[in-house]
Amino acid sequence: FQDKRILQDRDLNTIELLVSQAAGHLENATLHEQIRAGRDQMRTILDSTRDGMILLDRDVRLVETNVSAQRLLGINLEEHVNEYFPDMLLQSVEDSSETGYSNDEIQKMARILKLQPDIITRRQFQHTSRGQSLHIEEIGAPVVDHHNNIVGRLLVLRDMSEEKELEGYRDELTRLMVHDLRGPLISLISGLNTTGTLVTDHMNEDDIEDSHIVINSMLISARRLSRMVDSLLDIASMENKMMEIHQQVVSVAEIVGNSFNTLANTIEQSEITVEIRVPPTLPPVLCDQDKLERVIINLLDNAVRYTPAQGQILIEATLVKSANAVRICIADSGPGIPPQERTRIFEKFRRVPGQLPKRGHRGTGLGLALVKAVIEAHDSTIRIEDHPLLPGACFTFMLPVA
Numbered sequence: 395f396q397d398k399r400i401l402q403d404r405d406l407n408t409i410e411l412l413v414s415q416a417a418g419h420l421e422n423a424t425l426h427e428q429i430r431a432g433r434d435q436m437r438t439i440l441d442s443t444r445d446g447m448i449l450l451d452r453d454v455r456l457v458e459t460n461v462s463a464q465r466l467l468g469i470n471l472e473e474h475v476n477e478y479f480p481d482m483l484l485q486s487v488e489d490s491s492e493t494g495y496s497n498d499e500i501q502k503m504a505r506i507l508k509l510q511p512d513i514i515t516r517r518q519f520q521h522t523s524r525g526q527s528l529h530i531e532e533i534g535a536p537v538v539d540h541h542n543n544i545v546g547r548l549l550v551l552r553d554m555s556e557e558k559e560l561e562g563y564r565d566e567l568t569r570l571m572v573h574d575l576r577g578p579l580i581s582l583i584s585g586l587n588t589t590g591t592l593v594t595d596h597m598n599e600d601d602i603e604d605s606h607i608v609i610n611s612m613l614i615s616a617r618r619l620s621r622m623v624d625s626l627l628d629i630a631s632m633e634n635k636m637m638e639i640h641q642q643v644v645s646v647a648e649i650v651g652n653s654f655n656t657l658a659n660t661i662e663q664s665e666i667t668v669e670i671r672v673p674p675t676l677p678p679v680l681c682d683q684d685k686l687e688r689v690i691i692n693l694l695d696n697a698v699r700y701t702p703a704q705g706q707i708l709i710e711a712t713l714v715k716s717a718n719a720v721r722i723c724i725a726d727s728g729p730g731i732p733p734q735e736r737t738r739i740f741e742k743f744r745r746v747p748g749q750l751p752k753r754g755h756r757g758t759g760l761g762l763a764l765v766k767a768v769i770e771a772h773d774s775t776i777r778i779e780d781h782p783l784l785p786g787a788c789f790t791f792m793l794p795v796a
Contacts, residue, residue: 446551643796653690679793697726699751728786740766
């Protein structure tokens with residue numbers, strides 16, 4: 395310019411403002427690009443994972459999901475973002491078997507999200523999607539911010555179909571093998587019994603005594619193996635809903651008394667105090683008496699084997715009016731069951747690592763699996779209490795009032 399122009403303070407302020415705004419817009423654009431890139435990266439990660447992810451906010455509204463969750467549930471969840479999740483599930487399907495979320499499950503979910511948002515939930519369900527039967531494990535966990543405040547909930551859906559299929563093949567193979575073992579075992583026991591009676595008098599007394607010791611030892615082992623075979627077959631029958639449950643009206647005191655009498659000699663020799671609390675006013679229950687006595691015998695036998703001398707065992711029955719049921723509890727003062735083992739202790743052949751019985755044999759790991767199968771066949775559940783009545787293990791289950 396030929397003419398020089400002197401900038402006034404007002405002009406300088408305007409230029410500074412324009413520069414500041416331009417810098418701010420450039421910074422916002424850069425930040426926006428970084429956020430978009432981060433979201434794209436997170437979306438890529440979410441959509442590439444095999445597990446389904448469902449993120450809910452504190453008001454139980456759908457915030458985020460991924461392709462796997464939509465595939466597993468058979469619902470286009472992206473169309474329902476910001477909707478109230480329980481209502482969305484109810485409106486999306488006419489048949490709850492299509493998603494595995496029944497009305498009761500949805501109401502339970504809403505109740506947990508509102509009243510107990512800090513707990514971790516785990517459940518398994520089966521449903522049909524596009525003609526394919528799927529086994530799903532759902533794990534729900536709270537989502538917290540940097541101030542440790544709960545801001546939502548994350549549902550993780552895991553496809554367990556292949557594991558369940560392999561488990562089914564394994565169980566079927568085990569059942570066939572065990573079934574084929576039963577016949578030879580019965581023949582072996584019968585032969586040993588016959589051999590014992592054929593030990594003749596022309597043998598000297600020492601030989602006769604030695605022969606009987608050997609035969610009795612073989613009989614004990616064969617009968618123990620036979621009981622294990624019977625337990626495996628019974629567990630398989632109950633799991634496949636093939637064993638009949640003959641329900642009848644029976645007194646809890648009678649069930650507990652018969653079970654205790656079966657192990658009375660063992661308990662007396664073990665120097666353990668057993669306390670039975672069954673109120674005389676307790677109403678009768680509806681159950682299969684033989685199978686329930688077998689349950690209590692197994693639980694009581696475990697308690698006796700793992701409770702040290704001078705220890706204590708408690709068998710308690712109480713009426714739960716709200717459930718119209720009787721709760722039966724068997725507790726001991728033994729080593730207890732570690733928290734990490736409480737969900738696995740009911741599996742077949744599962745035993746607590748590092749724990750040895752105080753008396754008797756260690757067992758086959760089938761007793762609690764049979765207990766669980768019998769209780770579930772009665773439409774009930776057995777659990778290990780977090781706050782036991784005695785320092786050791788505490789098993790509880792409920793039976794309906796007759």
